[in-house]
Amino acid sequence: MSKVIDVELRSLMKKFQNNIVVQDFNLQVEQGEFVSFLGPSGCGKTTTLNMIAGFLDPDGGDLLIKGQRMNGVPPYKRELGMVFQTYSLFPHMTVAENIAYGLKLRKISKSQIQERVGRVLDLVKLPHVADRYPKQLSGGQRQRIAIARALVIEPSLLLLDEPLSNLDAKLREELRDELKRLHQEIGVTTIFVTHDQEEALSLSDRIVVMNHGFIEQIGTPKDIYNRPASEFVHTFIGKTxxxxxxxxxxxxxxxxxxxxxxxxxxxxxxxxxxxxxxxxxxxxxxxxxxxxxxxxxxxxxxxxxxxxxxxxxxxxxxxxxxxxxxxxxxxxxxxxxxxxxxxxxxxxxxxxxxxxxxxxxxxx
Ligand SMILES: Nc1ncnc2c1ncn2[C@@H]1O[C@H](COP(=O)(O)OP(=O)(O)OP(=O)(O)O)[C@@H](O)[C@H]1O
Ligand SMILES: [Mg+2]
The missing domain is CATH 2.40.50.100 (RNA polymerase II/Efflux pump adaptor protein, barrel-sandwich hybrid domain)
Structure with missing residues (x-):
């Protein structure tokens, strides 16, 4: 069986003013794959993810989703779920209303909405918080709800921008395992941004190591760890x-x-x-x-x-x-x-x- 490519970036480039922040970015993400963008702060991870999501337009190259060229197509036409780096839930809506929001926009029936909200709340193991407001949740619970809200529209592509970065170490690890379980369960194609080596190593099928807007290496966690393509990759991925x-x-x-x-x-x-x-x-x-x-x-x-x-x-x-x-x-x-x-x-x-x-x- 031939592989299905869900996302393809071809020589993607982005600049702000005259400053090129993503350059010559080439990547193919297969259906069901979990790919991480890993690199230090400012290396262009969020910028690249935002181009895939449609919040930023590339200044060069092409972006394809399911074989369709997507340059210039607005985010809501891309059928993707996203959890942002600095995301807050809508504070004036309950958890259930937050999750239902995207379904309402899609004109889905009330009974359907209720069922799907219940299902994703079960999936993130928080069925009991449906009627609470975001401020009545812990940080980790909020992030799980943000993930539930991204999943509820049954996206063909899930984009996660450092969803665990504001949590303490133990919770981070717990949620990391949960993300892994979720991905195994639903198999949605996922692109995950992180600057945490362990997170990338433990979750990913493949890792894209980035530095100053360039790709240093693309490979499986074992490749990246054991056969780094550069000194940067070797030293970034662990102590040496x-x-x-x-x-x-x-x-x-x-x-x-x-x-x-x-x-x-x-x-x-x-x-x-x-x-x-x-x-x-x-x-x-x-x-x-x-x-x-x-x-x-x-x-x-x-x-x-x-x-x-x-x-x-x-x-x-x-x-x-x-x-x-x-x-x-x-x-x-x-x-x-x-x-x-x-x-x-x-x-x-x-x-x-x-x-x-x-x-x-x-x-x-
Ligand atoms: N709207 C903008 N205008 C000008 N420069 C920007 C803009 N957004 C990002 N940049 C610059 O582009 C570069 C890449 O930023 P980006 O947010 O993609 O980094 P990142 O890898 O996500 O970093 P972090 O790990 O800190 O989130 C940085 O140098 C940043 O200062
Ligand atoms: Mg970022």
Whole structure:
């Protein structure tokens, strides 16, 4: 069966005055897919979403929804549900009236409206708040109602602009799981904007990583995490160790890098186009590093040093090791026994060649 493309952005561009804020944006979103736009504040996420919704007109390129060119088509003709970044429900309407609003505009019968409002309230697990006013709800409940209101029109496309950003950490996580469940249940094509890596990783089929109005990478969460296309993507998506050095040579499918601190790092399946003598940067995620108390002679992918800091964070412990002039972060599962994490202790860090990422040093 061939794939159905619900949304297509072709070289989309947007500028405000002379300032280009979205550029050369190309993306195809399949029917039923959950795609996230992830990037730092100001990178153009809301602007791009607003072009898809029809609140902004592109200054270049084409936008297609279900194969139809949509440039210039007003939002209400696009059959989409949207939850805005700074959205408030209509304060003078009850929850049920808020949700029913879009259905009334569509001239749907009273009994139908009642049934559909009841159904989406069940879906977001808030059937008991139908008669309350927004100010009588918690922040999390309000966001769930905003989502219910977007879903009730049975949109062919759901657009969510940081719907969880104003909630505290625990509630965020709860609602995140709920969004995931909702998407699995109803399968509506969804575009979700966030600057939170974890949210994007946990919810998405694919992530579009954006930076300064450009797409840095499009890929599955695993691709983005394990095979980042750029240093920006790698560092934006999680904590990492960054060691500068230069290429010492090749060995089979391994690349050997000597760091400025004198460590020898072996990387498997690295970019073998890097030439001996070329400046390169090595990245190793903290959770890929092991700590041991035995300080056998230093070798490849092994650094002896001193434990500087350890912070117990419940399910894991974060350590900082000073070795060869490098400060190395290590993330240990708290179940790990073995090394006693006393600052000042001599320890050895080691990692696997498969877990090393190498990129040519950025110029400048
Ligand atoms: N109406 C406007 N007029 C002029 N500049 C604008 C306008 N709207 C947005 N911008 C600029 O466009 C850029 C992208 O803004 P956008 O709101 O898309 O960012 P964002 O990625 O959603 O950021 P955030 O995570 O902070 O919401 C920013 O530099 C912003 O200042
Ligand atoms: Mg925004």
């Amino acid at each position: 160790n960054r060691l500068e050095g230069e290429v010492a040579g090749h060995e089979g499918d391994s690349l050997i890098i000597q760091t400025i601190g004198g460590l020898l790092v072996e990387a498997k399946s690295a970019n073998l186009m890097l030439l001996p003598g070329q400046k390169a940067t090595v990245f190793i995620r903290p959770e890929k590093i092991r700590l041991s108390a035995d300080t056998a002679p230093e070798g490849r992918n092994r650094a002896n040093g001193q434990l500087k800091l350890s912070s117990f964070l419940g399910s894991y412990t974060e350590c900082e090791v000073q070795a060869n002039g490098h400060s190395i972060s290590v993330k240990l599962q708290t179940v790990d026994k073995g090394v006693e994490l006393v600052p000042g202790k001599a320890v050895s860090c080691s990692w696997d060649a498969e877990d090393v990422l190498v990129m040519p040093a950025e110029r400048g």
